[in-house]
Amino acid sequence: MALETISVLFSQEQVEKRIAELAQQINRDFAGETVHVICTLKGAMHFFTSLTQQLTVEVVEDIIQVTSYGAGTVSSGDVKILIEPECFMTGENIIVVEDIVDSGRTICVLREYFQRRSPKTVRICALLDKPSRRVVDAPIDYCGFEVDDVFVVGYGLDYDQKYRNLPYIGFLK
Numbered sequence: 001m002a003l004e005t006i007s008v009l010f011s012q013e014q015v016e017k018r019i020a021e022l023a024q025q026i027n028r029d030f031a032g033e034t035v036h037v038i039c040t041l042k043g044a045m046h047f048f049t050s051l052t053q054q055l056t057v058e059v060v061e062d063i064i065q066v067t068s069y070g071a072g073t074v075s076s077g078d079v080k081i082l083i084e085p086e087c088f089m090t091g092e093n094i095i096v097v098e099d100i101v102d103s104g105r106t107i108c109v110l111r112e113y114f115q116r117r118s119p120k121t122v123r124i125c126a127l128l129d130k131p132s133r134r135v136v137d138a139p140i141d142y143c144g145f146e147v148d149d150v151f152v153v154g155y156g157l158d159y160d161q162k163y164r165n166l167p168y169i170g171f172l173k
């Protein structure tokens, strides 16, 4: 039995409507081009699937995995890359898909990682942004929703590896 109580923050309908808008924006921005869309495992899995299915530009899908929080709600601040993408990225349009930008450290490391591979463009697409928690400058190019300083779960986001499967975004009470 789960001990946590979860309240709905964004319903499945709200989340999916917003993802459709982000997809349209990307389709407009990259019309006629190919985009390499990178899923940041594991948190972005559900967002990535919904987003890429609505892209009409030519898409190459790839993955990257970085160290996560471990069992808790506070970041260690130390970001390591565990699984690297396999595609060649020189001269390509890269869109990094993240679940949430919190301190901003993960996104900084990812942007640098992809910039070093001499792509044409690197864009960050995050479902959620918690601006009040930022400790490093981390601009987001495509952002789903801003959230307050609460711990959110669902639609891919976890608490101790649980609740990723919830079809909505909720917060722990």
Ligand code: IMP
Residues within 6 Å of the ligand: 043, 068, 069, 075, 098, 099, 100, 101, 102, 103, 104, 105, 106, 107, 150, 151, 152, 153, 157, 158, 159
């Ligand atoms: P940052 O490096 O501090 O920006 O942390 C980013 C990562 O921490 C995200 O990719 C998430 O996996 C995780 N994270 C941050 N806040 C939350 C939250 O509220 N719920 C679930 N995961 C979170």
Ligand code: MG
Residues within 6 Å of the ligand: 043, 068, 069, 157, 158
């Ligand atoms: Mg996580």
